Amino acid sequence: KKSGLITYMRTDSLNLSEEATKKALQQIESKQGKKYIQGIRKYSSKSKGAQEAHEAIRPTIVELAPDEVDKFLDSDLAKLYRLIYNRFMASQTSNAIFHTTTIFVKGEQGARFKIQGRTLEFDGFYLFSKLENRDRIVPDFKVGDRLILQHVQKLQKWTEPPHRYSEAGLVKKLESLGIGRPSTYAPTISTLVDRRYISIEKKQITPTEIAFTVTEILEKHFPNIVDKSFTAKMEETLDSIAEGKEDWQKVLLDFYFPFIQQIEKGKKEIKSLKSATPVGRECPECGSELVKRKGRYGEFIGCSSYPKCRYMENIDGTPIKRKEVKLSDEKCPICGSPLAIKEGKNGEFLACSSFPKCRYTRPKNPKYLDEVNCPKCGKRVIEYTHTKKPYYRCEEYPKCRFSSRSKPKGET
Structure with missing residues (x-):
């Protein structure tokens, strides 16, 4: 028998059904005791763009604890279910209680220092989550006690620029501005990476x-159009259309004609970045004029007879060495062109020689899954293991768009 373990996941709603919360309270009381419950707890979202048409993400069967489903799921899915289950149960568990101590120390020359410590008296919702640094105990001082200064540490600090966004930080910022939806954040960042507008290294964008x-x-x-308030206002307008408060045809007409006028004006005024500036030298390979161009990675110097002549230089005049294209004996399964052997950061791989018309790529020595086929088209599935976590793609990707972090089960 098959059953979904969690509710609809493309939402950031915090709403929970009364039936689910009652079952959670029953589970907590029966296993942990009455002291861990304090009635149904309700939450509301602060996000302007919150999708609250659905319930919050929670287990569909409250009685199904993580230990009972671990054996049916792979490692990543089991961890995800445990996270969802524990967060849901914690949301209905009573508050933790700490005993906090604050001590003020006055120096002889008027300097004041503050010491704080705490001990956990009752774990409450921390029963379902890890609590680091539970206790920070301070000595049992009395008013008037004289303290001996043992060590002084002097630190010099400079003003630092704001930290770069991480993916999570960027999503949080977009939420605060009311831009986007939970289902659009990941594709937005992925598109920016694919088009090389951003790079992500060590979690920094x-x-x-x-x-x-x-x-x-x-x-x-x-x-x-690129004003950050535009998208937020558009999201509100679309919500109004969905609620029947706005006429969608009027909204489209009000937007379309002024926007088209901007497009036409832009076509006339925006200068092409593909323009080439002569540098006053001849190409050493064919004698044509060398020109300065702008590319994806910045400025470079190239032959004006491109693509007939592919001579290129760095902007400082040093030649850019071109790697000779090695062709394999295999054909592209999508267009039939020869597959070229290329070098990437993870070693050699095969790519269609008709790039960019055909964007087919695969490992040079692919690891095919023997037991299952692509759940979308029935072709073979390749396991990619050059990342921290393996992922799986159809052998005819991108013609077939199947790609998954979870090992396919072979069911369409």
Whole structure:
């Protein structure tokens, strides 16, 4: 028998059904005792764009504890279920109680110091989550006690620029501005990475040069569209349409015609970034004129006869060495062109020689799953293991869009 273990997951609603909360309270009382419950607890979202048409994400069967389902799930899914279950149960458990001590110390020259400590008296909802540094005990001082100064540490600090956003930090910022929906945050960041507007290293998001260029152009020619309040207002308008408070045709007409006028004006005023500036030298390979161009990774110098001649230099004049394309004996399963052997950060891989018309790629020595086929098209599935966690793709990706972090079960 198959059954979903959690409720609808594409929501950030905090609403919980009365039936679910009552069952949670019964579970807590029967296993932990009455002291761990204090009636049904309700929560509300502070996010402007919260999707609250559904319940909060919770276990569908409250009685089904993580230990009972671990054996039926792979490691990642088991951890995720445990997280959802524990957060749901914690949300209905009584508060933790701490005993807090605050001590003020006065120095002879008037300096004041503060010492704080706490001990956990009752764990409450921490029963379902880890609590680090539970106790921070301070000595049992009495008023008037004289203390001996043992050590002084002097620190010099400078003003630092704001930290770069992490993915989680960016999502939090978007939520605070009322931009986007839970289902759009991940695809938005993924698109920015795919188009190389940003790179993510050590959990920090860094904009690329092309991102600054595109942003500068958009802010100059489409200020009202890229204004952060535009998307938030549009989200509110769409909600009003869904609630029947706005006429969708009128909303479209009010937006469409002014926007088209901006597009037409932009076509005339925005200069092409593909323009080439002569540098006053000849190409050493074919004799054509060398020109300065802007590419995805910044400026470079190239032959004006491209693509017939592919000679290129760095902006300082040093030649860019081109790697000779090695062709394998295999054909692209999508377009039939020869597959080229290329070098990536994880070693050699095969890519269609017709790139960018065809974007097929796969490992040079793919690891196919023997026991299952692609649940979408029936072709073989390749396991990719060069990341921390393996993922799975159809052998004809991107023609077939199947891609998953979880090992497919072979069911469509």
